[in-house]
Amino acid sequence: MRATRLFVSLVSPAVLAPVGASAAVAAPGNDSPSGATVIGTLPTSITQSTADATTDALDASLNAGCGAPATNGSVWFSYTDTTGSGLVADVSASDYSAGVMIVAGDPAAGGQVVACGPGVSAARGDAGTTYYVMAFSDTPGVTGGTLKATFDAAPPAPEITATVDPRATAYKDGSLRLTGTYACSNADGYASDIEGQVVQTVGRTKITGQFFAYPLECDGGVHTWSAVTSSENGLFAGGKAANVTFAIACGVLDCAFTPVEQRLQVSRNGK
Structure with a gap:
C-alpha cells in the first residue's frame, strides 16, 4: 500500500498565486x-x-x-x-x-x-x-x-542441543581440550555458541577454567565441536573433573539455552 501525499492550495481556484509561491505539503x-x-x-x-x-x-x-x-x-x-x-x-x-x-x-x-x-x-x-x-x-x-x-x-524459535564427550585431554602446558556434538536450527546468522566451565581438584587446588566454541553451524544437522581451556590458578592434569556446559542459540527474536552437566575422565597428553 502507498501512503497518499496531500497537497493543499494556498489560494482559492479563482485567485492566481503570486509568482514564486509554493503549495504547502501535508x-x-x-x-x-x-x-x-x-x-x-x-x-x-x-x-x-x-x-x-x-x-x-x-x-x-x-x-x-x-x-x-x-x-x-x-x-x-x-x-x-x-x-x-x-x-x-x-x-x-x-x-x-x-x-x-x-x-x-x-x-x-x-x-x-x-x-x-x-x-x-x-x-x-x-x-x-x-x-x-x-x-x-x-x-x-x-x-x-x-x-x-x-x-x-517471525521465524520459529531457535533450537539447540549439545553433548560433551566424557573423555578430555590435558596437555603439558596445563590446558584442557574438550569435545562433543551439537545440533542447532533457526539461528543461522545470529549469535550461537557453546560455553562452559571445567573444575578439577589437583592436590589441594581447585583448578577452574572457562571455554568457548563458536561460530556454530545452525543448519539442523549434527556437528562436532571442540574447545581448549586453561586456568589462571593452576594446571589441568590427568584424573577426574566436572564440567558444566551451556549451548546458546539466538535468532532475530528468541534465544534457546541448553545446559549439560558431565563428569570427565581426563587423560594426560591423550594417554
Whole structure:
C-alpha cells in the first residue's frame, strides 16, 4: 500500500498565486497511529516517502524506554497477528538510517512498546494482538527519505542441543581440550555458541577454567565441536573433573539455552 501525499492550495481556484509561491505539503496519511497503514497479509513490502512526515510528543514518550537518538519523520503501520506467530519489521533497506518500534495495542490508548531498534525489530505475543509499527529516522536533523519497509512473520524459535564427550585431554602446558556434538536450527546468522566451565581438584587446588566454541553451524544437522581451556590458578592434569556446559542459540527474536552437566575422565597428553 502507498501512503497518499496531500497537497493543499494556498489560494482559492479563482485567485492566481503570486509568482514564486509554493503549495504547502501535508504530512502523509500514516503520520500518526490513527492513520496507520494496515498490513493485511505477510510478507508485505512498502516503499513510501517520509520526507514530509513529522514527529510529536507521543513519539517522544514511546521512545523514553527505547532510547533512539531521534524519532524524526515517523510513519505508522498496523498488523493484527491472528496466529501468534509474531512479526518482523525490517526498514534497513531505506535510503536513510531508519529505526523501527513495535507497540502492542494502540499507542494512543496505552499500548506498550515491546520491541525497538535500528533497522530490524521483531515481536511475538498472543494470537489476536494488534501491533502498531513506527518507522522513523533515528538521525538528529534528518527528517526522512525513501522508506523501504518489509513485514514478515517471525521465524520459529531457535533450537539447540549439545553433548560433551566424557573423555578430555590435558596437555603439558596445563590446558584442557574438550569435545562433543551439537545440533542447532533457526539461528543461522545470529549469535550461537557453546560455553562452559571445567573444575578439577589437583592436590589441594581447585583448578577452574572457562571455554568457548563458536561460530556454530545452525543448519539442523549434527556437528562436532571442540574447545581448549586453561586456568589462571593452576594446571589441568590427568584424573577426574566436572564440567558444566551451556549451548546458546539466538535468532532475530528468541534465544534457546541448553545446559549439560558431565563428569570427565581426563587423560594426560591423550594417554
